[in-house]
Amino acid sequence: MLNLISKLQKKPEPVRNKIAIGTSLGLTGIIVVLWLISFSFSEPATVAVTSEKEDGPFKALVDGISVFYDDASTALKGAVGTFSKLSDAPPAVPPVPSNEEPSTETISR
Secondary structure (H helix, E strand, O other): HHHHHHHHHHHHHHHHHHHHHHHHHHHHHHHHHHHHHHHHHOOOOOOOOOOOOOOHHHHHHHHHHHHHHHHHHHHHHHHOOOOHHHOOOOOOOOOOOOOOOOOOOOOOO
């Protein structure tokens, strides 16, 4: 194999390019032929026949949107319920009483 590589390295570049293209085309052809032959050995796909009428893409889109809307509203109701429970709870830190009277002065510039 090393002897073959050294012989190819001694040839001019246009000849090496032709050999490279021919080799790659030959290997690609072998792969394509093997791929096509593999189709003859594969079993045919069985198609299930249903008696139900299939819905079109618009019906599937509307069904998907309605499912999304139902899921989103359920999640939103759960989040609102959780946060409303948090707002009804007493504050974690009691407010610090202030000894000062609230200021009624306005700040002017």
